[in-house]
Amino acid sequence: MTPLIVTRYTGVNCLGRGIEAWWAALRARRSGLAACDFEDAVLDTYIGRVAGVEDVTLPGPLAAFDCRNNRLAWLGLAQDGFREAVLATRERHGAGRIAVIMGTSTSGVLSTERAYQRRDPGSGALPADFRFAETQSTYSLSAFVRAALGLEGPAHVVSTACSSSAKVFASAARLIGAGFADAAVVGGADSLCLTTLYGFRSLELLSGAPCRPYDAERNGISIGEGAGFALLERSGAGPVLVGVGESCDAYHMSTPHPEGLGARLAMERALGAGGLAPDAVGYVNLHGTATRTNDIAEGRAVRDVFGSRTPSSATKGAHGHLLGAAGITEAIVALLALERGFLPGTANTRALDVETACRVLIEGEAAAPRYVLSNSFGFGGNNCSVIFGRA
């Protein structure tokens, strides 16, 4: 794989707006999760809700895209000078040479849920102000980001559930490698909605407390929301996208392979793409959802690839499970660990499950990894691992 430079990255989630807010929370092993107060959902669970989304107003030309998901994207684009960095890149290469590849799982489904609550009692019709293409459509997010940044290069949305916004790195790198773009804005957004809250409840995967990845007493996930973005270029200053590995479990739609077979393949392929030996990687940001099945299977896979000494941690106890935005969010956590010389701990976790096969850090620690890897696994058994290295 042709290495690309991550010249800028940013995002928003329940830890705050922009990477400094995230980092302060991750350094302190602080959780942003709180008891569920989303809309009228009555659920005994914790969520990572972004404060102030309700107050966001999209500017006139973008108003048609208004929905919770695109508001999160808008908040994210405004942090850490990201928008300005993209505009400078646009000046250099031209709008048509910058690709936009976003990941999302549920896009603006909350808008559809609300529209179904306001159906015409006689005809059953959806309200006239419901806009399918700009909100519900899976592509909506890339259309919005493309319009918000004035970009005209190749674009699509990757939607492979919880690996979506990790796979955007692979898709963008291929397009740039083949010469169809000179740079790419990658990332993703996913927003709280009743579909995922009640859907995960039906699978009995919602934790009644802030989630505790890899803990002996873990009992499920805490759903979060947010957006994250990265600017990929052929040259510039910043960490390097070294390799991406993609795989499928070929096992079950919503349960991971018990031995972590697909997870292992994703990590091995990422190492292969980067031409790296396993011991080059100094930190693994685990998918670590805090479900009984994921953490055991992933731990085995990590041990099978890296042995039991490579430090790893799961940060979903801090920011929640951002589903389609988990890949980009945790890629950014891994980038921060790489650039700032500190491996974040596993928030909320008290005592590791004795069956954990890999080395999970409960407390954060100072370290200077040369390479870091982030795992993201989704429904449909879809897996992706991304590796970044120091410049």
Added chain:
Amino acid sequence: MKAYIDGFGLLAPGLPSWRAARSVLAGDARYEPGEMPRPTAEILPPAERRRCGDLVKLALHVGAEALAPSGARAEGLATVFTCATGSGEVLHQICETLAGTDRDVSPTRFHNSVHNAAAGYWSIATGARTASTSLCAHQGSLAAGLLEAAVQAAAAQRAVLLVAYDLPPPPPLAAVVPCTVPCGLALLLAPARGAASLGEMELDLAREGADTTFADPALERLRTGNAAARGLPLLAAFAAGRAARLTLEWLPTLRLAVAATPYRAT
């Protein structure tokens, strides 16, 4: 970007398979739409066939057809699934449940709601642990998927199966979704010419030019009524065995130019 085509799959009203549709697409027989035959999706184990919806069956049906002529083994193929709308049926059922009082979403329906449901069932059915992605680009989903698949075939130097598929959703979504006709199609792409290659294509970005259309109004209604059917002009070029320069819908201000070169009438 060059890619080689080793197989096609197709299912749409009046086009019951790639093999059976060639004379219509070549312009040698009249197009009579009618009802789309139900996808059999025999590749799915019976238990999975009961669990998945019609959209997944459509995708797996055309995907499997594209492998048949070359005898390619599904297990070793990377896959790109592309779909504009996702399952309107599942979306409708879940939103209706959530608008009610108990909000008791079915767990199977929930995992079937992901955009990559077809990819997941394909992987389970075939045992493929290869890379698999699922994309959306509105009405340009076919073009986005075609480019992604070609770029991936070239980068990994391996065959990639592209599957494009969309179904009209039930009401009330039918009134707001621009999909009026069912259609699924699949292309088996290879990075190099092989014994099974039916032809090649050169892909490029295009800033200008109008989308390639059908002269036959009924075929044109199919093309414009389903995002996957935006790829039918490419299949028509291969059916006729005639080289063609095509422009496929993708994004505002950006289209996909395809120079198709069939090696022989297929």
